[in-house]
Amino acid sequence: MENNQMNADNGVNVEALLGAREALTQAPEAAQFQWRATSEWVNGTHSRTTIDKFFGLGEEQQHRSAFQFDADHPEVFAAEDNGATPVEFVLVGLASCLTAGIASVAQNRNIQLRSVKATLEAGMDLQGILGIDGDVRNGFDGIRVNFEIDADASDDDIAAIVAQSQKRSAVFDVVTNPTDVAVTVEKS
Amino acid sequence: MQDRRSQRGTGAVDVVIIGAGHSGLAMSHCLSALSIEHVLLERGAVANSWRRERWDSLRLLTPNWMTRLPGCAYDGDDPDGYMDMTQVIDFVSRYAERIGAPVETGTEVLSVSRQGSGYRVITNRGDWHCRALVLASGAFNEAAIPAVAEDVPAAVKQINAHQYKNPAQIPDGGVLVVGASATGLQIAEEIHASGRPVTLAVGEHVRMPRLYRGRDVQWWMLMSGILDECFEEVDDPARVRRLPSPQLAGTPDHSTLDLNKLIDNGVRTGGRFMGVRDGKVQFSGSLRNVCTLADLKMNRMLNAFDEWATRTGIDTEVDAVERFDATQVDAAEPLRIDLRDGSLRTIVWATGFRPDYSWLDVAVVDRKGQLRHNGGVVDAPGLYVMGLPFLRRRKSSFMHGAEDDARYLSTHLATYLGQAARFAITRIAV
Structure with missing residues (x-):
């Protein structure tokens, strides 16, 4: 950066984030968060998931309002297409997490963003989930993310923002690294 | 004395x-x-x-x-x-x-x-x-070994960088070297050269050429003032102190030891070692990004060297400005290696010291x-x-x-x- 004046405004409150980083360094127990979702089957492959409360900073937290997401499968799956396909929600999470990171990192580096567009593509071989070929995995065989960014910065500086955003992204970590998943069931 | x-x-x-x-x-x-x-x-x-x-x-x-x-x-x-x-x-x-x-x-x-x-x-x-x-x-x-080492099956020999002396200690067969700092790269290179095929698990790393514009990279860091930089001058000394040692080797022929050289020699690279599940080593899918981060960071350092050379008027005393190839990342990087089929016999932990x-x-x-x-x-x-x-x-x-x-x-x-x-x-x- 040529000057030390903070004049970029991407709408990110970096001071608050840096303050939280400092506070949570001193009180690591407050950094323990838990994210939650509840879901209910509607019909067919259609389900509705609600996001409302979460835990963090040592107490129960609540979104400003509850958010609901309908998920289904497309008509080529002989379904009713009442919402995005579950695997597409993974792309929603990855795109929005990386984009939020880009805005935050750019703000911290005093770089004004004018537009940030992402295009995501994830390949998947249906022979996996249909059980046709046991050597084919169920999930994506890879994800490609392409960012088009208009900003007051050099190509290398923009590339560095995108790289740093991946380095600090929770969803990037969730999809690139294994996570232990425990599913329990009870009869209601 | x-x-x-x-x-x-x-x-x-x-x-x-x-x-x-x-x-x-x-x-x-x-x-x-x-x-x-x-x-x-x-x-x-x-x-x-x-x-x-x-x-x-x-x-x-x-x-x-x-x-x-x-x-x-x-x-x-x-x-x-x-x-x-x-x-x-x-x-x-x-x-x-x-x-x-x-x-x-x-x-x-x-x-x-x-x-x-x-x-x-x-x-x-x-x-x-x-x-x-x-x-x-x-x-x-002490060698700092991640806790997931405990999940490695007993049939695979484990050795850490503290115990490692030379390739004669390593059984014949495939070797996984975990860690891509100076230690991991040097050990990976010589084990691979001994005829044991090496896969290298690569997390965040610091890339550096041995020579830049005809001078040792340490000369550039010393003369341009980087080595004299004081902990009070950096934003986050704790972060800088945690950085892995740069990918350097004291090569008698002054050649650069980096991931590209190892890949050209036939070493396979994978992402960061994340764990063992169902008898398989799992690597992170973040290899591309950690290589991009290291390439960008190296180029920022080389830019700073060039600016310093121009500012101090020594441009003519050193060779021409040069840039190095981006780190190769193969589309077929392994995300898993099966530890049960016998192809991988040894894991070398080069995951740092404490x-x-x-x-x-x-x-x-x-x-x-x-x-x-x-x-x-x-x-x-x-x-x-x-x-x-x-x-x-x-x-x-x-x-x-x-x-x-x-x-x-x-x-x-x-x-x-x-x-x-x-x-x-x-x-x-x-």
Whole structure:
């Protein structure tokens, strides 16, 4: 950066984030968060998931309002297409997490963003989930993310923002690294 | 060197220095110059870690012309070379003799605790009591191995970078080297060259060419002021201190050892080692990004070198500006390796080292096992540390960096002893 004046405004409150980083360094127990979702089957492959409360900073937290997401499968799956396909929600999470990171990192580096567009593509071989070929995995065989960014910065500086955003992204970590998943069931 | 083993071995002294490697000896030199009485306690012989805890082919990452200790520069006939371990041991041992360092060899420190206004040091050869103490026992006492190592099946041999000496220790067959710092790359290269196919697990790393525009990269870092950068000048010293050592090797032909060279040699790269599940090693899918991060960071450093060269008017004294190929990442990078089919026989952990403070009964170690210190001044009266990465300056990580650190900290220590003495006299007078 040529000057030390903070004049970029991407709408990110970096001071608050840096303050939280400092506070949570001193009180690591407050950094323990838990994210939650509840879901209910509607019909067919259609389900509705609600996001409302979460835990963090040592107490129960609540979104400003509850958010609901309908998920289904497309008509080529002989379904009713009442919402995005579950695997597409993974792309929603990855795109929005990386984009939020880009805005935050750019703000911290005093770089004004004018537009940030992402295009995501994830390949998947249906022979996996249909059980046709046991050597084919169920999930994506890879994800490609392409960012088009208009900003007051050099190509290398923009590339560095995108790289740093991946380095600090929770969803990037969730999809690139294994996570232990425990599913329990009870009869209601 | 005075071997006081027979004469002393116990007693009261102003300062105890724990460790007679290059850091402890540099401090000894500076304390002697200030006429401060001290003793160095060394569990083995002088330069013990260099003798016992390094692999056979290791060479210093700094050229000989840079390698120096207070009052003693390299005077051999290969200024651009890199010392091998025999030469390092010889250089450090001759230095100890030359400065007459009061070293108690074969003296292992069992515990250090506060006693009165000073410290009590219990060793296998008796106790010492001192007013001030310098920890110079090194930053690389133990191999830092991730907990997931416990999940590796017993059929796979595991060895860490502390135990590793040469490829003869490694069974025939495939080898996974975990870690892509200087240590991991050097070990991966020589094991692969021995005919054992190597896969290298690559997390975040620091990429650096050996030579840039015809000069050693260490020359650029020294001359442009990077190595002199002080911990107080960087935003987050804790982060910089955690950085893995740069991908460098003391190659006699001055060639660069980087991931591209290893890949050209046939080494496979994978992402960071994440764990073992269903008998398979799992690698992170973040390899592309960690390589991009390292390439971008290297280019920022080279840009800074170029700007400095232009600013200082030495552009014509060095070769033309150059840039290096981006790190290759194969579309078919492995995300898993099956440990049950016998193709992979050995895992080498090159995942870093950490200091051992288990004998330090003073509450100065944080929850992550790191010493709480401010540029070598530890968070306890009269307690100092030497020889940690970026202790005071970037060059603290290298042998030649010990000089400035020892000068500063010995002066601080002398002031502390003086104030402590005045305080004692005042108390007696009252």
